[in-house]
Structures are given as C-alpha cells and as structure tokens.
Amino acid sequence: MPRPEIYVSTDVETDGPIPGPHSMLSFASAAYGSDKKLLGTFSANLCTLPGAGGDDSAMAWWATQPQAWAACRTEQQDPAVAMVAYRDWLERLPGRPVFVGYPAAFDFMFVYWYLIRFTGASPFSHSALDLKSYAMALLGMPFRETVKRNMPRAWFDGSPHSHVALDDAIEQGALFCAMLAANPQTRP
Template sequence: MVEKKEIFISVDIETSGPIPGEYDLLSIGACFIDSPNETFYCELKPVSNNADPEALSVTGFNLEKLAEDGLNPILAMKEFGIWINDHINENEIPIFVGFNASFDWSFINYYFHKYLGKNPFGFSALDVKSLYMGRFCCKWTDTKSSMISKKLSPLLKGNHNALQDALFQAELFRLVQKTLHIGS
C-alpha cells in the first residue's frame, strides 16, 4: 500500500454557541497551509436559531440576516467538500488543521456527517496550539494566539472572520514548522 501525502488545510469557523447540534455553524474559512491563496469561505443559514449572545457579539453575525443570505447547510457542506476534493488527488489525504482544533473540528465533523454522511477529514485534527506547546515546552496558558504571535511574529492577525483566522493560523502553523527544521 502506498502511503498518501498529507495535505494540511487550515480551517476556522464561527458559531452561535459552544456545541454542535445545539448551536449553529455560521461560517467556514479554509486555506491550504502550503498554498494560502487557495481559499474557501461561506456563511450558513442557522438551523437551530439558538444563540449565545456572547458568541454572536464575537462573530458580529446577525441570525436573521444569515437566515436570508446564508447558504443552506447541505449546500455549504457540499461546496466545502467539493473544494477539498478538487484540490486533493487520489495519492493525498486532507489533514484538518485548527487553532483549538477540537472546537472547530467538532462542528465541521458534525455538519459533514449530518448533511453529507461523511467527513473528508476523517476522525481527527491537528491542533496548532498543541504543536506549539510541544515544540516550545510551554504551559497551555502560553498558547494563546497573542502569546504565540509575540514569539513568532506573524504578519497576519486574527479577527474572528473565519477566512482571515484560517489564513492567520496557517501562518502560525508554518512558523512553528519552520522552527522544527532549524538546525536539523
């Protein structure tokens, strides 16, 4: 069996609350780590209409406006899946990369399974915060994006727009990877 080449995809989301199924996935942003100009972005219609006011204040989304302008979740997940598959060949495997990946992956996994029956990323994700913690032997509290930015000096910043944040965390991932190759 031929080992598949791993293709790292930075994914960020914005939601209406803390857990999938109870709250809605509102936007998805993604880019390829090694080709950050290859991007995906969409906003989704809410399905539960449950919202944590704090989550909405962070995202700036209005559920009524998304109900009018957002994509139906089935269409959004189909388009995201097509975007992934259009950039992955049969000898490659997509790897989900997130910043606090467990949160973002949980919504993406839930929505892919609920609306399409399968998740092209499989059952796992790579977390930039954990990678950074392992590389620099720091405390978990030192893995905030502001702390990582002080150490690695990325050009980009996060702003709670899913695409901008996907690009930002892709840069953080590349900067951590770069430190792993120094002196090797």
C-alpha cells in the same frame, strides 16, 4: 508514492458552544502545503439550523463585533449545499487533507458534525491537529501558558485576526506553517 499532506487551516464562527442546538454561522479553510504555499481557500456563510438558537453569551459577544457579524450574515447558504461543496473541494486538493485548528477541539467539532450531518462523511476522518498543542510541544511550555503572546514573534506574519472566518483561517494557517518550519524534525 504517498500523497502529500495538505494542511487545511479552518476557522468557524458560531452562535453557541455546540452544534445542533446552535449553528455554525460561517466557516472557512485555507489549504497550505508544507512549504507555506497557499493552495486554495473555501468559505461559506450558512443559514442557521431549523430549531436552533443563539446562546445568550455568544450573542452578547457578537453584539461587540458588528463588522464580523455583518460579514458572516451576508450571502447565506443552505448547510446541505455548502457542506457538499466543501467536501468536494477537500477531495480535489492535491493531497490528503489534515484539519488544522486553533482551538481544534471547537472548530473541528462543528465542521465534523456538519460534514457528517449533511454529507455522511468527513475527508478528515476523525482527527484534527491543534495549533496550541503543537506549539506546546515545540516550545516546551505548559499548555495553559502556550498562548499567542508567549509564542515567538517570528511565527507571525501580520495577517489580521478579524473574526471573519477566511481572514482567521489564513492567519492561523500561516502561523502553523511557521511553526512547521521551526520544528527541526520537519525541516527539509
């Protein structure tokens, strides 16, 4: 019998637009079953990469988010240690991990780069599921119009969006599970 898919909703906080020249400051994942059961979470605040620096526009945005900034700069870990722990956590999940992000292109780029750089492998392989693209397909809307304010209110459970990685990973994971339940092709 094939192992079930585990939907790993992941959010990152960074100091710039791409990994390498900029750092992933914090990341978190919330692992969900298709039944919306939260199976576990993982989060880490990371030390910045040697030689990397904050992008001016990203740092200007962070200046408007002092609580989120403080949250992602406490208890920093060496990325080499944190990414090995993360890979091990993913491999212990009771199914095949599927990366879920919003926007997946941004979050996955950082997580994948850090996994390859610090562990040599990605349990997600080379793929990620993007919530906005999934919503576009479900709603039959143009991509640029597929934004949270145009999504059904029933998909949202009131979880906060605080720019603290774990809060945001849980929020978007619950959103994805609501979308999955709304899809007539995936209902039990």
